[in-house]
Amino acid sequence: MRPPDEALIVIDVQNDFCPGGALAVADGDAIIPGLNALMSEYACVVLTQDWHPADHASFAVNQPGHAPYDTIAMPYGPQVLWPVHCVQGTRGAEFHPGLNAAAGQLILRKGFRAAIDSYSAFFENDHRTATGLDGWLRSRGIGKLTLAGLATDFCVGYSAQDAARLGFAVEVREDLSRAIDLNGSLAAARAAMRAAGVALVG
Ligand code: VGL
Numbered sequence: 682m683r684p685p686d687e688a689l690i691v692i693d694v695q696n697d698f699c700p701g702g703a704l705a706v707a708d709g710d711a712i713i714p715g716l717n718a719l720m721s722e723y724a725c726v727v728l729t730q731d732w733h734p735a736d737h738a739s740f741a742v743n744q745p746g747h748a749p750y751d752t753i754a755m756p757y758g759p760q761v762l763w764p765v766h767c768v769q770g771t772r773g774a775e776f777h778p779g780l781n782a783a784a785g786q787l788i789l790r791k792g793f794r795a796a797i798d799s800y801s802a803f804f805e806n807d808h809r810t811a812t813g814l815d816g817w818l819r820s821r822g823i824g825k826l827t828l829a830g831l832a833t834d835f836c837v838g839y840s841a842q843d844a845a846r847l848g849f850a851v852e853v854r855e856d857l858s859r860a861i862d863l864n865g866s867l868a869a870a871r872a873a874m875r876a877a878g879v880a881l882v883g
């Protein structure tokens with residue numbers, strides 16, 4: 682087992698991000714056996730779940746004149762528009778059935794406010810609205826985080842950068858993560874994570 686001040690955060694391993702899903706990440710399901718094995722090493726495991734209302738502002742269908750993967754200006758900054766995905770209560774929003782979700786002690790849902798997206802598990806995309814995860818981890822004595830899941834260049838990447846800025850020691854298991862890689866987003870996310878002090882391992 683890992684030391685008691687370490688936690689594993691498994692990001693968005695949901696049906697819609699796996700092959701056959703609405704926003705499928707190439708090979709997204711290939712990481713699941715490794716994630717299950719890794720979860721068994723940690724006394725503290727958090728699972729995040731992208732959890733959007735059907736009228737969510739990040740869905741291209743809700744932005745007339747725009748198509749998926751366009752970027753638009755939102756009041757809180759640039760926002761990539763996505764196909765409809767991870768709608769609350771749908772099968773696409775459920776964890777992949779192969780994931781041992783029972784190992785998670787906290788399921789943190791994010792992106793549930795229609796007007797704002799939330800890639801990071803710590804802050805919504807305005808970089809100000811907190812999810813409360815920082816306090817949850819701190820009050821459990823956690824200081825070191827391992828992150829893995831989907832997608833490396835969006836929810837894993839933003840979560841890792843925020844965690845490092847909040848003062849956690851952070852490593853991202855790249856071998857247990859997969860990327861969307863939109864217009865160079867993977868290279869950009871890797872550089873931004875490194876600049877924030879995140880260790881890219883695996
Ligand atoms: C994600 C795009 C939209 C992710 C979530 O989990 O990385 N990406 N919503």
Ligand code: ZN
Nearest residue numbers: 731766767792
């Ligand atoms: Zn989303």
